[in-house]
Amino acid sequence: MTTSARSTAGLDRTVRFGDVSYDFHVRHGHGAWHDMGQRFARLDADRFVVVADTGVPAGLVAETEAHLSALAPVHLLPVQAAETEKNLVALDRIAERALRGGITRRSVVVALGGGLVGNLAGLLAALVFRGVRLVHMPTTLLAMSDSVLSLKQAVNSRCGKNHLGTFHAPALVWNHLDFLKSLPADEIRSALCELVKNVLGIVPERFDETARLLRPDARYTPDALISFIELCLDAKTSVMREDATEKQQALVLEYGHTVGHAAELLSEGRLRHGYAIGLGMLAAARVSGELGLLDRSDEAAHHVLLTRNGAPTTLPDGLDPDALLGIVRLDNKRGYVAARPGSCDLILLEGLGRPHRPGGGMITQVDEDVLRTGIESVLAARPALVRA
Structure with missing residues (x-):
């Protein structure tokens, strides 16, 4: 559950996942930095160890460092935000610098x-x-609306994404919308693919509103961005309230991620995370259609929202279906149900907002030839589906 307050300056929430809670704030405009200083002062830290993305504009990093250093010493650890750096080797390097830094x-x-x-x-x-x-x-809309709304912390293995990790709750999440001003439109569109996932999988009653608000040019007011963040917060807390570790009903948050993560990994940086998840949802929707679970209208709804968002609906050239299947076989959802040779584990929908739950669980075992059909459906452009 969440308790909340909206103001002209932003959004304040107390987020609760199971028995864990933390404060979540969104701010923009004048006064945001002063308010941040007050919140951080309450932490009574002896040192701030700032793991900073080298892609964040230097001026914003410097301003953050200046405000934090007024409260306690700051140890800045720049890191490159690349999937090739999201591993135990990089983590060990960062940990050594943090430990030697005090x-x-x-x-x-x-x-x-x-x-x-x-x-x-x-x-x-x-x-x-x-x-x-x-x-x-967070300095990206994707992080503000998705990754920080989770207790999961993980890095990649050589076999796939997010194989190595644990759960750790933040003490505080501070979102400053000014960080988004320097982002390219592609990054905003990519982030909103996760919002599309939440609408399709959890809160379909927000479909018409979302379709109306989405813009292919990704030009949004602060109020619109706050509304998007709040929608994602509402959706995620509704399924994580009693499933903080995302192993039961909150597995719906993995919708589109099985094929999406494989495509993202195989693309070697050519495909943004949100775009990959969007394509993974299209593949999953086609699989559901092949299995008779999802009607054409609901499958078309996937295309409607992704297209309104300006997101791609076909995979980049050169991604081989066999290579994608090879990565999918190593997906981190393996083991929720007993393995069946020649099949892969997916999260599927049987209607908007209605996950398919065979045997009461969230995992559907899909024959690889059916999954291949889903993958091939996003390999090349095909006639657009029209939502009835």
């Missing part, structure tokens, strides 16, 4: 960047001294 049990790790940096910093905070406090300062 991190203690009273210190606070601050994640300044997008979801990838948030995962690195989150896992660092979870592991150093078996757990120190973590604060997220």
Whole structure:
């Protein structure tokens, strides 16, 4: 559940997942930095260890450092936000720098960047001294509306995405919309693919509103961005209220991620995360259609929202279906149900807002030839589906 307050300056929430809670704030405009200083002062930290994305504009990093250094010493750890750096080798390198820099049990790790940096910093905070406090300062819309609304912290293995990790709650999430001003439109559109997922999988009653608000040019007012963040917060808390570790009903949040993660990994940086998830949802919807679970109108709804968002509906050239299947076989959802040779585990819908739940669980075992059909449906352009 959440308790909330909206103001002209932003949004304030107390987020609760199971028995874990943390404060979540969104701010923009004048006064945001002063308010941030007051919130961070309450942490009474002896040091702020700031894991900062090298892609964040230097001026914003410097301003963040200046405000934090008024409260306690700041140790800045720049990291490259690349999937090739989201691994245990990079984490060990960051941990060594933090330890040699004087991190203690009273210190606070601050994640300044997008979801990838948030995962690195989150896992660092979870592991150093078996757990120190973590604060997220997300600098991307995807992180603000998705990755910080989770307790999961993970890095990649050589076999796939997010194989190595644990759960660690932040003490605070501070979102400053001014960070989004420097982002390219592509990054905003990519982020909103996760919002599309939440609408299709959890809150279909928000479909018409979302379709009306989405813009292919990705030009949004602060109020619109706050509305998007709040929608994602509402959707995620509705399924995580009693499933904080996302292993039961909250697995619906993995919709589109099985094929999406495989495509993202195989694209080697050519495909943004949200775009990959959008394509993964299209593949999953086609699989549901092949299995007789999803009607053409609901499948078309996927295309409607993604197209309104200006997101791609076909995979980049050169992604081989066999290679995608090879990565899908190693997906991190394996083991929720007993393995069946020649099949892959997917989250599927049987209607908008209605996950398919065979045997009461969230995992559907799909024959690889059916999954291949889903993958091939997003390999090349095909006639658009029309929603009835």
